[in-house]
Amino acid sequence: MIQQDWSLLWPKIAEATGETLYMVLATLALSGLLGLVVGLALYATRKGGILQQRAVFVVLSTLVNVVRPVPALIAIVVLSPMTRELIGTAVGTDAVIFPMTVIATFGVARIVESNLLAVEPGVIEAARAMGTGPVRILLTVLVPEALGPLILGMTFMLVALIDFSVIAGTVGGGGVGNLAITHGYLRFDTRVMVVTVVILIVLVQAAQLLGNVLSRKVLRR
Amino acid sequence: MTPSQQPDTPRPLIRLRDLSKEFTGGTRAVDRVTLDIAPGGVFGIVGHSGAGKSTLLRLINLLETPTSGTVTVNGQELTALGSRQLRAARRDIGMVFQQFNLFRSRTVLGNVAYPLRQAGTPRAQARDRAHQALRFVGLADQARRYPEQLSGGQRQRVGIARALATQPPVLLCDEATSALDPQTTGEVLALLRRVNDELGVTIVLITHEMEVVRALCDRMAVLDAGRIVETGPVREVFAAPQHPTTRAFVRSAVQASPLLDLLPAALRKHGVDEAVAASVLAEVSA
Known part of the structure; x- marks a missing residue:
């Protein structure tokens, strides 16, 4: 066992952290957008919803329930043929963004749906009484009214994605997880292990802090 | 609808014809309601909770889709409109809610x-x-x-x-003062009075408080189990309630008032006929 010099390790640690941030933030952006759309659709098409569409709701809801219980690691493996088709490779930082986005999208969708359901029905009725159409109600009433909880929900997703990215790292995804396995585990370098854990803690803390500050700003409390 | 109100009243701002709303499960919240509301006034719809007041009000701007019957507001038959036109029509019907819904x-x-x-x-x-x-x-x-x-x-x-x-030329008020304390209720009622007087906006309000009707409305309808059981000028309904539900409402309103002693004078002031006044007083003290 040859312990590498810190001067050689730091660049690797910095690079791995950058990769992790890239994976997590790219996935968050993609799944945030897609999940918002799916969540809005779930909310609107449900029974008694403002765009009630039973068939659409059943399909979406079933899809969400099928995808969500799949463990992250399994998803990466199962989706790898599609990943290769789409990205050109099933290995590496770019490649894992695809399965991560798929899983996260449906998680975000449920978060969005449940937060929208918590919006006071009275304000929707008020908007309807003013002659506002369903799509506008979704975008100009429901999303703004639920924004505080939505930000907290997205923060929860961001933290989950950091965890997810570490798992992805162990199966060729790169980033901090990969570093922990290749240097910390396979080379028995406890220092690297400790550093990666500290990095993950710092990332999670930062994500949570950002989410709390933003949601507090929106909720004005 | 009393036939006597027909000839001299202007074209109604709101025309409800044979309007019914049945919810899934068969409950008839509103049962064949026919009602004309003239422009310019304050029209009160009273009834106990569960009488269908809220549903009836929400049928006027079609927040609730009627099972049968027609709704015409300002000459436009809302029940005949497509969703886009209906949304445009709703901009001419203001609505105020019990829980404000801001x-x-x-x-x-x-x-x-x-x-x-x-x-x-x-x-x-x-x-x-x-x-x-x-x-x-x-x-x-x-x-x-x-x-x-x-x-x-x-x-x-x-x-x-x-x-x-x-x-909008018309404002629908869904128990607009029921979530407020008496003092604030007075403020909001005074504001609605100004809305009607100064802006000429026709107001339709539903309430279970006869005080509100007495303070604000010129005409009223009493709703019982989804049906209109009595309608007419507030003064007449108060003076000579016909239906048992109306009598109960009038009695509750009068008994709730500490000004019971002033009632005879008030009845005289509003031009209520002596004989009617006497029967009202008998009814109230009973």
Whole structure:
């Protein structure tokens, strides 16, 4: 066992952290957008919803329930043929963004749906009484009214994605997880292990802090 | 509908014809209601909770889709419109809610400007008109605050300003004062009085409080189990209630008043016939 010099390790640690941030933030952006759309659709098409569409709701809801219980690691493996088709490779930082986005999208969708359901029905009725159409109600009433909880929900997703990215790292995804396995585990370098854990803690803390500050700003409390 | 009101009243602003609403499960919340509401007045619909008042009010702007019957507002048959036209028509029907239903994510000004923006009014103009509406309800200085920073009475005044922003000829009030304390109720009733007097907006309100009807309405209808059991000028209904439900309401209103002793004088002042007044007093003291 040859312990590498810190001067050689730091660049690797910095690079791995950058990769992790890239994976997590790219996935968050993609799944945030897609999940918002799916969540809005779930909310609107449900029974008694403002765009009630039973068939659409059943399909979406079933899809969400099928995808969500799949463990992250399994998803990466199962989706790898599609990943290769789409990205050109099933290995590496770019490649894992695809399965991560798929899983996260449906998680975000449920978060969005449940937060929208918590919006006071009275304000929707008020908007309807003013002659506002369903799509506008979704975008100009429901999303703004639920924004505080939505930000907290997205923060929860961001933290989950950091965890997810570490798992992805162990199966060729790169980033901090990969570093922990290749240097910390396979080379028995406890220092690297400790550093990666500290990095993950710092990332999670930062994500949570950002989410709390933003949601507090929106909720004005 | 009393036939006697037909000849000399102008074309009704709101015409309900044989209107019914059945909910899944077979409950008939509104049962073959036919009603004309003339422009310019304040029309009160009273009834116990569960009598179908709220459903009836929500049928007027079609927030509730009727099972059968027609709704005509301002000469336009709403029940014949497609969804897009119906949305346009709703901009001419303001609505005020018991729980105010303000947007928490928007400022007071943002709330009042919202219906204007939805109607396509340019931003600057919407702001001006929203400010104007806020001045009318006496909240010009609260424009930049958020609903949760206001008292209940102030919130309802914002709700009224928002409902009036698009300058609709008619305002529907769904138990607009029921969530407020007596003092604030008085303020909101006074504001609604001004809405009717100064802006000429026709008001249709539902309430279970006869006090509200007495303070504000000129005509009223009594709803019982989804049906209109009595309708007419408030003064007449109070003086000579016909239906048992109406009698119960009138009695509750009069007994609740500490001014019972002043009733004979009040009846005389409002031109109630001596014999009728005597029977009212007998009814009340019974």
